Amino acid sequence: MSIAEGQASGTGQGAGAHSAAHIFAALDATWPAARVTQQGPWLLRDGQGGGQRVSATLLAPGMDAAAISADDVTQAEGAQAAATGQPPLFALRGVDHAPLDALLAARGYVINDPTVIYAAPTAALAIEPGPVSLFPLWPPLAIMRDLWAAAGTGPARLAVMERACAPKAGLIARQSDRAVGVGFVACHDGIAMLHAVEVSPAFRRQGIGARIVTGAAWWAQAEGATTFALAVTAGNAGARALYARLGMTQVASYHYRLKSA
Numbered sequence: 444m445s446i447a448e449g450q451a452s453g454t455g456q457g458a459g460a461h462s463a464a465h466i467f468a469a470l471d472a473t474w475p476a477a478r479v480t481q482q483g484p485w486l487l488r489d490g491q492g493g494g495q496r497v498s499a500t501l502l503a504p505g506m507d508a509a510a511i512s513a514d515d516v517t518q519a520e521g522a523q524a525a526a527t528g529q530p531p532l533f534a535l536r537g538v539d540h541a542p543l544d545a546l547l548a549a550r551g552y553v554i555n556d557p558t559v560i561y562a563a564p565t566a567a568l569a570i571e572p573g574p575v576s577l578f579p580l581w582p583p584l585a586i587m588r589d590l591w592a593a594a595g596t597g598p599a600r601l602a603v604m605e606r607a608c609a610p611k612a613g614l615i616a617r618q619s620d621r622a623v624g625v626g627f628v629a630c631h632d633g634i635a636m637l638h639a640v641e642v643s644p645a646f647r648r649q650g651i652g653a654r655i656v657t658g659a660a661w662w663a664q665a666e667g668a669t670t671f672a673l674a675v676t677a678g679n680a681g682a683r684a685l686y687a688r689l690g691m692t693q694v695a696s697y698h699y700r701l702k703s704a
Contacts, residue, residue: 461634461670463695466560467536470496470674472608473629473636480526484511485519489527492599495556495699496674498527499534508543516550536697544700552700559683561691562672565635568660568689569671577658579612579628587615590625594641604639610666614659616642616651624651628659635663637673640682652685 461469476488476497484506490497500519502508520531533552535544572578583591588601604611607629616624623646627639637659642651660671672694675682 461562463537465632465634466562466670466672466695467697469631469634469636469672470560472631473611474603474638475606475608477602477606482522483518484515485522487519487522487526490599491602493603494600495532495534497603498529499532499699501534501536502540502543508540511543511546513546513550516546531702533700534697535700537695547700551703553703555699555701557677557698558674558696559677559693560672560674560695560697561683561686562670562694563660563689563691565660565664565668565671568657568691569664570657571661572654572658575617577614577616577654579614579658579662581612583613583625583627584615586622587613587625590622590641590643591639593643596639596641600639612659612662614655614662616655616658618646618649618651624655626655626659628663630663630666630668633668634670634672635659635666635668637671640673652682653689656686656689 474496477491477493478489480487481503484503486501486503488498488500500523502511519533523529523531531552533543533547535547583601583604591597591601604613604627607627608631609629611627611629614626614628615622624642625639626637626641628635628637630636637656640652640655642655656673663671673686675686677683677696
């Protein structure tokens with residue numbers, strides 16, 4: 444969904460002057476692939492095990508999705524296999540990719556992990572954390588790495604954080620004199636993106652997630668970011684409800700297509 448679509452449907456106001464293209468550029472800079480290579484109409488990305496968000500092939504900027512042929516898709520499939528050894532995987536961003544989406548569907552690709560991006564003016568979210576309740580720091584402490592690891596965010600995704608653009612910070616939330624939550628935030632071109640938010644199961648539904656979001660926005664405001672954004676899978680109803688309660692609105696969306704078995 445583009446910013447214009449969001450405005451037409453009553454959403455999409457959170458990004459301010461930043462377009463969907465700006466938001467996606469920030470997403471790619473703050474959670475980057477290890478290597479990106481353009482081949483024909485495609486951006487081939489090597490995520491080195493860091494997940495779909497850094498591994499899926501993208502249509503290169505300026506390319507017309509309606510002009511992509513079946514031969515182009517075959518080329519991308521071969522290039523992905525040769526460059527990374529990964530199964531064919533594409534990311535589709537926005538309604539302007541609809542013709543490519545239909546082409547992939549016809550070739551047996553199925554939708555995986557529809558994702559929405561929420562945003563809000565940073566100033567509207569920023570709340571200075573209370574004493575010893577949330578700390579932004581870099582590099583992350585061992586306990587932060589442990590919390591991420593317990594939630595399935597292992598070394599490959601920590602490597603994504605390492606290569607992300609600066610300024611950036613890890614976030615550690617504390618309650619009852621212990622570390623109970625983590626997150627990662629980085630800024631690109633006036634946009635702060637929050638990633639890898641995890642809260643220990645015993646401390647969920649106690650406001651820790653909201654504290655991480657508002658504390659990250661407080662840090663980002665000090666770094667000059669005017670828009671604060673994050674991506675969440677469409678099926679994560681609990682997280683989406685939290686972001687809506689905080690005043691964030693949906694400004695863009697994307698999904699993956701992978702070859703069915």
